[in-house]
Amino acid sequence: MDGGEATLEFWFSTGSTHSYLTAYRIGPAAAEAGVALSLQPFNLCALFRADGYRPFPENAPRTLHMWRDIARRAALLGLSPRLPAPYPAPDVPMTNSIAQVMVRRGRGLEWLRSSFREWFENGLPPGTEAATRNSLLALDEDVNAVLTDANAMSNVLALEAATRRARKLGIFGAPSFLVGDEVFWGDDRLEDALAWAKGAWL
Amino acid sequence: MDGGEATLEFWFSTGSTHSYLTAYRIGPAAAEAGVALSLQPFNLCALFRADGYRPFPENAPRTLHMWRDIARRAALLGLSPRLPAPYPAPDVPMTNSIAQVMVRRGRGLEWLRSSFREWFENGLPPGTEAATRNSLLALDEDVNAVLTDANAMSNVLALEAATRRARKLGIFGAPSFLVGDEVFWGDDRLEDALAWAKGAWL
Numbered sequence: 001m002d003g004g005e006a007t008l009e010f011w012f013s014t015g016s017t018h019s020y021l022t023a024y025r026i027g028p029a030a031a032e033a034g035v036a037l038s039l040q041p042f043n044l045c046a047l048f049r050a051d052g053y054r055p056f057p058e059n060a061p062r063t064l065h066m067w068r069d070i071a072r073r074a075a076l077l078g079l080s081p082r083l084p085a086p087y088p089a090p091d092v093p094m095t096n097s098i099a100q101v102m103v104r105r106g107r108g109l110e111w112l113r114s115s116f117r118e119w120f121e122n123g124l125p126p127g128t129e130a131a132t133r134n135s136l137l138a139l140d141e142d143v144n145a146v147l148t149d150a151n152a153m154s155n156v157l158a159l160e161a162a163t164r165r166a167r168k169l170g171i172f173g174a175p176s177f178l179v180g181d182e183v184f185w186g187d188d189r190l191e192d193a194l195a196w197a198k199g200a201w202l
Numbered sequence: 203m204d205g206g207e208a209t210l211e212f213w214f215s216t217g218s219t220h221s222y223l224t225a226y227r228i229g230p231a232a233a234e235a236g237v238a239l240s241l242q243p244f245n246l247c248a249l250f251r252a253d254g255y256r257p258f259p260e261n262a263p264r265t266l267h268m269w270r271d272i273a274r275r276a277a278l279l280g281l282s283p284r285l286p287a288p289y290p291a292p293d294v295p296m297t298n299s300i301a302q303v304m305v306r307r308g309r310g311l312e313w314l315r316s317s318f319r320e321w322f323e324n325g326l327p328p329g330t331e332a333a334t335r336n337s338l339l340a341l342d343e344d345v346n347a348v349l350t351d352a353n354a355m356s357n358v359l360a361l362e363a364a365t366r367r368a369r370k371l372g373i374f375g376a377p378s379f380l381v382g383d384e385v386f387w388g389d390d391r392l393e394d395a396l397a398w399a400k401g402a403w404l
Contacts, residue, residue: 061374065387075404172263185267188390192274202277
């Protein structure tokens with residue numbers, strides 16, 4: 001974090017569908033706003049499990065709307081995902097551990113988009129072996145090296161700590177944006193969060 | 203509906219918290235977009251009940267965020283509600299029957315704002331006798347006359363029909379916006395729905 005510079009934390013979890021839009025939008029939007037970005041993967045499934053919460057039950061109207069909303073908004077970004085994609089993604093904390101490694105390598109957003117291409121274009125949700133492999137190979141990463149780093153105890157513990165911190169901060173879904181201790185939930189709150197980070201709210 | 207003119211249907215239910223923002227925003231936004239507006243109250247509680255769904259459990263992080271989000275966005279509109287307000291509002295279909303009457307009298311949005319002033323400023327949620335009375339008196343309406351119209355069998359049946367239609371259309375929350383058979387959910391989708399209504403999507 002640079003001294004005095006406004007920073008926005010992008011909290012995401014690999015199985016979150018609307019994070020697809022954010023993965024494409026947040027880089028340019030933060031740059032345009034002059035806001036520094038930090039990426040924070042966490043394990044949203046663990047929070048849902050603890051609460052017995054199912055955000056998108058199969059065939060529920062809210063689930064159909066979720067896919068339709070993403071399709072409509074993706075079109076505005078020039079994206080043509082094949083939706084609905086397989087859902088839910090397998091509950092595999094490993095994919096968020098990989099996200100952490102890729103964030104440390106400075107390729108967090110790149111990898112997230114690569115992961116979404118597997119899920120939303122090739123029908124391979126995060127947490128499947130094929131998606132893990134393909135999403136890394138597409139970025140010319142050494143799959144085994146990334147997996148070794150992802151499985152390192154320190155990395156696994158860091159993900160658990162991030163997930164506990166999410167809970168403590170009041171984060172309950174993804175994408176979420178954190179500015180100081182102010183939580184903004186949902187891709188459609190990206191602009192609000194950026195305005196807040198710039199102190200340009202009112 | 204005027205021939206050829208784009209129309210947006212605003213589906214709302216009196217106990218929906220985010221509809222507060224919409225009640226203030228939708229009139230000017232639709233006028234600016236040149237989109238005709240029609241108001242459609244329905245009984246969202248009945249849909250939640252049928253699904254065993256509780257959108258905002260007490261003290262859940264999503265519930266705290268919901269109030270915070272409304273407070274932040276209300277400030278942008280120059281509004282200073284006293285939040286959190288009592289929640290949930292009593293599950294009383296009558297308030298949506300009153301909404302229907304006020305829509306027919308051409309005062310739907312005015313009444314919705316009046317109802318929200320009782321709830322978000324005076325702490326009287328819709329469905330309480332005091333809120334019903336005050337929200338109508340503030341508009342110089344004859345409370346007994348409105349209640350008589352609201353309780354008329356035809357009005358009660360119309361609300362039930364609207365609620366069934368909501369279910370059939372895939373509406374699952376409020377506010378929702380309907381353009382043709384395209385459903386947009388949430389106050390933050392108002393601009394998307396208006397763009398869709400104008401045929402200005404892509």
